[in-house]
Amino acid sequence: MSAFAREGGIYSLSLTIDEAHILINLVEQLLELLGEGDFHPHYDESDTFAHLMAQLRAASEEITVPEDPVLLRLLPNAYADPEAAADFRRFTEPTLRMKKKRILMEVRSALEVIVEGGEAGVVPDLNAENWLLAINDLRLALSVRLEINPESYELFEALSEDDPQKAIYAVYFWLGWLQGSLLTLLSGG
Numbered sequence: 001m002s003a004f005a006r007e008g009g010i011y012s013l014s015l016t017i018d019e020a021h022i023l024i025n026l027v028e029q030l031l032e033l034l035g036e037g038d039f040h041p042h043y044d045e046s047d048t049f050a051h052l053m054a055q056l057r058a059a060s061e062e063i064t065v066p067e068d069p070v071l072l073r074l075l076p077n078a079y080a081d082p083e084a085a086a087d088f089r090r091f092t093e094p095t096l097r098m099k100k101k102r103i104l105m106e107v108r109s110a111l112e113v114i115v116e117g118g119e120a121g122v123v124p125d126l127n128a129e130n131w132l133l134a135i136n137d138l139r140l141a142l143s144v145r146l147e148i149n150p151e152s153y154e155l156f157e158a159l160s161e162d163d164p165q166k167a168i169y170a171v172y173f174w175l176g177w178l179q180g181s182l183l184t185l186l187s188g189g
Contacts, residue, residue: 002178004128006185011128015121020114022171026138027108033070033141034101063090070141074100100137107134128186135179142172 002015015023065085066072075093077085106127114121146152146168156169 004182011126013123020111024111027104031104063093070144073140073144103130103134132182139175
């Protein structure tokens, strides 16, 4: 079973091949939703000129409040006032989307190494903060789709084993366990 580990200041994650496939699938779905369907960055974010041009291009485009509830959860309004929220969104959303996509691409690339090996493996020397952000976004997306509430665990327990929803809930709770284990390591536990 999956487990984060820390040796000194180096973090790693052990995964089965099935767990790696599940994470890749979730990451790709979220990348698709964020608008990165080809799974390749459009430019190197370290290229300051390209980054500036992308920001200028995005600032000139009309950016609206996302209709998809998952995107609205991941990219919420910052203000209740619609005009202030629209201004804030116009200047921050492109950069936030790029950061989320870059982190998800990093996670996907690390997971591909395990999948290409065809068996359980370890993601070595991972950026723990980025993995925490990615897992959090994946959990948020699933929580919106599953309409998670305080009674959700009881609903999960009551589902029959052949109910397809049972597996999705299990993935959501597994991500929570992963997130908690990484937080414990990051906090010195």
